[in-house]
Amino acid sequence: MACLHDHSCEDHDCSTDWSLYKHIDLSKVSALNEARPGSVKSVFKAWEERLNSSGEHLESNEGDPELLVFIPFTSDVKIKSISIVGGADGTSPTKMRAFINRDGIDFSDAQSMQAIQEWDLAENMQGVLEYQTRYSKFQSVGNITLHFPDNFGADTSKIHYIGLKGEATQLKRDVVATIVYEVMPNPSDHKTRAESGGGFSHVE
Amino acid sequence: MVLEATMICIDNSEWMRNGDYSPSRFQAQADAVNLICGAKTQSNPENTVGVLTMAGKGVRVLVTPTSDLGKILACMHGLEIGGDMNLAAGIQVAQLALKHRQNKKQQQRIIVFAGSPVKHEKKVLEMIGRKLKKNSVALDIVNFGEEDEGKTEKLEALLAAVNNNDTSHIVHVPAGTNALSDVLISTPIFTGNGEGGSGFAAAAAAAAAGGVSGFEFGVDPNLDPELALALRVSMEEERARQEAAAKKAAEEASKQEKGGEQQASSQDATMTERASASASEAETKTNDMMDDENALLQQALAMSMDDPAINQEAKDTDMSEAASDDPELALALQLSVADSSKDSSSQSDMSKLLADQSFVSSILASLPGVDPNDPSVKDLLASMQNQSEQKNDDKKPPSEEEKK
Numbered sequence: 001m002a003c004l005h006d007h008s009c010e011d012h013d014c015s016t017d018w019s020l021y022k023h024i025d026l027s028k029v030s031a032l033n034e035a036r037p038g039s040v041k042s043v044f045k046a047w048e049e050r051l052n053s054s055g056e057h058l059e060s061n062e063g064d065p066e067l068l069v070f071i072p073f074t075s076d077v078k079i080k081s082i083s084i085v086g087g088a089d090g091t092s093p094t095k096m097r098a099f100i101n102r103d104g105i106d107f108s109d110a111q112s113m114q115a116i117q118e119w120d121l122a123e124n125m126q127g128v129l130e131y132q133t134r135y136s137k138f139q140s141v142g143n144i145t146l147h148f149p150d151n152f153g154a155d156t157s158k159i160h161y162i163g164l165k166g167e168a169t170q171l172k173r174d175v176v177a178t179i180v181y182e183v184m185p186n187p188s189d190h191k192t193r194a195e196s197g198g199g200f201s202h203v204e
Numbered sequence: 205m206v207l208e209a210t211m212i213c214i215d216n217s218e219w220m221r222n223g224d225y226s227p228s229r230f231q232a233q234a235d236a237v238n239l240i241c242g243a244k245t246q247s248n249p250e251n252t253v254g255v256l257t258m259a260g261k262g263v264r265v266l267v268t269p270t271s272d273l274g275k276i277l278a279c280m281h282g283l284e285i286g287g288d289m290n291l292a293a294g295i296q297v298a299q300l301a302l303k304h305r306q307n308k309k310q311q312q313r314i315i316v317f318a319g320s321p322v323k324h325e326k327k328v329l330e331m332i333g334r335k336l337k338k339n340s341v342a343l344d345i346v347n348f349g350e351e352d353e354g355k356t357e358k359l360e361a362l363l364a365a366v367n368n369n370d371t372s373h374i375v376h377v378p379a380g381t382n383a384l385s386d387v388l389i390s391t392p393i394f395t396g397n398g399e400g401g402s403g404f405a406a407a408a409a410a411a412a413a414g415g416v417s418g419f420e421f422g423v424d425p426n427l428d429p430e431l432a433l434a435l436r437v438s439m440e441e442e443r444a445r446q447e448a449a450a451k452k453a454a455e456e457a458s459k460q461e462k463g464g465e466q467q468a469s470s471q472d473a474t475m476t477e478r479a480s481a482s483a484s485e486a487e488t489k490t491n492d493m494m495d496d497e498n499a500l501l502q503q504a505l506a507m508s509m510d511d512p513a514i515n516q517e518a519k520d521t522d523m524s525e526a527a528s529d530d531p532e533l534a535l536a537l538q539l540s541v542a543d544s545s546k547d548s549s550s551q552s553d554m555s556k557l558l559a560d561q562s563f564v565s566s567i568l569a570s571l572p573g574v575d576p577n578d579p580s581v582k583d584l585l586a587s588m589q590n591q592s593e594q595k596n597d598d599k600k601p602p603s604e605e606e607k608k
Contacts, residue, residue, distance in 0.1 A: 033338045037369055064338060104308030106339050 020079070020164040021046065025072045032068040032106060035059045035156070040069055043162045050085055050127045050161040057087065058159040065151040067093065067159065068110055072143035079138040079166040081130040084121060086151075087158025092123045093148035096131070101142050110147040123152065127161060140169070209252045209269045209310035210244055211298035212237055212317075217259035217289040219320035219350055224379035229349050232384035233317050234280050236346070239385045240315065241276045243394050252310065254301055255279055258294035259287040259320075265297065269305050289320045295332055299341055312341040315393065319349030322358050329358055333365025340368065344393045348377040348384060 021044050031040035042056040060067050086092025097115035099105055105113070116138075119131045144164075151157040182189075214237060220230035237255065244251045252269035253276055266279040295314060302312040314336070322329070336343055343366040345359050356376065363374045375391045377384055388394055 032340060037340075061334075061338065064334070066338070106303060108303075 019047075020073075020077055020166050020168065023073050023075060023077055023168045024164075025074050028070075028072045030070045031058060033060050033064055033066055035061050043069075043159050044071075045161065047163060050083075050163060053160045059087075059091075060157045063155055065091075065093070065148075065154070065157040066107060067148040067157050068105065068107060069146045069148075069159075069162070070105070070143065071146070071162075071164075073141065073168075076140040076142055076169045077164075077166055078135070078169065079133050079141055079144070079164055080135060081132045081165045082119075082146075083124070083127060083130045083161070083163035083165070084159060085124055085127045085161035085163075086121070087154075087160060088125065090152035090154035091156060091158040092125075092152050093121055093157050093159065094150045094152055095119070095148065096121055097147040097149070098133075099145040099147070100138065102145060103143070105145050105147075110145070111149075115147070127163070130163075130165065138166070205248050207248055207250055207307075207310050208244065208313050209254075209302055209305045209307070210240075210313045210315060211254045211256060211269065211301050212240065212315045213294045213298055214255060214257050214283070215259060215289045215317045215319040215349070216257045216283055216285050217287055217320045218285065219289075220285050222349070225348065225377075225384055226381075229319055230283075230285055232348075233319065234283075235383065236317070236385045236388050237280060238277060239389070240394070241273055245271055245273050250307065250310075252305065252307070254298075256294065256298060256301065257283065258291065259289045260284060261287065263290060263293045263297045265301055268301055288323075289318075291316070291318065291322055292324050292328055292332055295336070295343070299336060299339070302341065303339075312339070313344065314341060315344040315346070317346045317348070318355070318359060321350050321352035322355050324358070326358050326361050329362040330365040333362045336366045337368050342366070342368070342371040344372060345374040346377065346384075346388065346393070347374060348379075351378075 024044050026041055026044060029041055029044065034040055036056070036059070039056045040058045043058050045052070058067065058069070082096070082098075084093065084096065095118065097110065097118045099110070099113065100116050102113075117134055121131070122129060146162070148157060148159070214233060216230065220228070220233065222229050225232040241253045244253050250271065252271050254265065254269035255267050255276060256263060256265040266283075267275055270276065295316065298314045298316075299312075302314070305312070333343070343363065345363060347356060347359050359374060363372055366372045373392045375388065375393060377387045
């Protein structure tokens with residue numbers, strides 16, 4: 001499939017650019033208002049397979065085109081752009097709103113909160129459109145929530161593929177390495193080498 | 205073991221004063237709530253449960269979702285009954301309380317006790333149901349109390365709107381002798397979507413089934429080993445005491461054997477006593493000789509002899525007719541009993557049977573080609589009787605010697 005940038009794909013492998021999907025924590029991906037529980041996991045696949053709609057896709061409930069997709073990552077990532085492949089016949093979403101590093105957003109939260117960025121989507125059946133992000137705001141993303149409030153007029157919304165392009169930093173957010181809980185803190189337990197070396201300071 | 209935050213909506217409206225569920229609808233509801241809280245917290249220690257009331261002055265949250273069972277049980281005290289239930293507002297407040305749960309990883313569930321009539325329209329309920337489904341909140345409905353026309357239909361419509369992949373359930377509990385909590389224990393509300401039941405639910409079901417549960421003496425040895433042991437020991441003692449009493453009765457009856465033997469009535473009387481003594485002895489013998497093949501025969505004999513003891517005249521003819529239908533079988537039974545048992549009493553039983561004039565004559569009457577009025581038959585009968593008396597005399601000295 002043709003890429004947007006003007007070079008032939010033999011030079012570099014476009015798929016590596018979109019390889020953020022490897023850093024998605026698939027087991028913790030969830031969606032609200034999906035018709036089949038767990039079907040959201042099928043939209044995250046390799047770039048080459050983005051048009052392969054033989055498998056499952058994400059579909060919303062009857063009569064309600066809103067969708068909310070929660071995507072956690074295994075490490076902090078920087079997201080450069082997002083690509084969405086929707087369904088045919090008006091089931092593609094028209095708008096996308098993103099929230100970063102927020103846990104447990106539901107529809108009332110999504111509707112009331114200010115999104116970090118919003119996009120108007122076009123019908124992207126071939127998967128060639130990518131939507132750029134304001135890169136400075138997407139620098140250390142531990143999880144991202146995508147809210148699709150509306151579609152092109154069908155009863156339900158369908159999404160076949162969500163692609164994220166960017167860099168993975170291998171850093172993890174708020175991982176606490178070691179915690180020592182003490183009932184009564186005793187500074188003598190935590191003598192550093194400098195202190196024990198021969199300082200005059202001495203705490204009882 | 206699914207991680208869940210649950211909000212329980214209690215109906216404390218005026219309709220709950222009714223006593224068609226014992227002791228009152230409200231009490232039955234409170235018991236059910238206690239059981240549910242226990243089951244949820246047991247199935248997963250991180251589960252939280254909250255409670256709110258739907259009637260009264262308005263929807264009021266008594267306790268926000270917490271895993272502290274004591275807090276939940278304490279808030280159930282001192283609840284006042286009154287007002288009218290507001291189902292829609294109750295569910296919406298429950299949804300809000302769940303939204304602000306502390307652990308966002310918990311699944312959301314609402315359990316509603318719908319006891320009073322539902323005054324909302326079906327459309328309103330369906331809209332609420334769709335909103336719950338959209339936010340992936342499961343809903344369990346307990347339909348009890350008032351049987352309003354349309355109430356069941358509305359609640360079923362609400363369930364259909366909420367239900368996503370069978371995570372939501374509805375239970376209809378009609379009024380009756382069964383307690384509300386007992387009925388709920390076996391439902392998916394307790395057992396949690398067919399996970400196989402938590403241990404709590406299974407144990408509670410066993411306790412609710414009571415003594416019918418198949419445990420010996422109706423007491424679970426796991427729950428109360430000392431009580432089960434005490435019951436078993438006393439059962440053994442009672443059995444031993446009964447055996448001793450039966451042996452004593454046998455001794456006394458065999459002593460009476462010597463006395464009343466001449467008349468048919470006294471024979472019947474002794475046969476009665478013999479029958480009862482032998483019946484009890486047969487029982488003890490059957491208890492002792494369970495492995496013996498003749499145990500069943502002895503039981504049959506005892507049973508057949510029990511009947512004359514109870515109702516002499518009618519049952520005598522019954523038994524004799526039955527035996528006369530198949531006299532060979534009766535005789536065979538008696539002979540086999542006589543062979544196997546060493547006790548003199550049953551042998552004398554057999555001779556007693558033969559000595560019973562009416563019995564023998566009826567047997568002979570049933571035999572083809574035998575006329576009881578035939579003098580030769582009568583002679584035979586008389587000789588048989590003499591023989592049986594001699595037999596008894598013979599047996600008595602040896603029995604006396606045995607007893608000495």
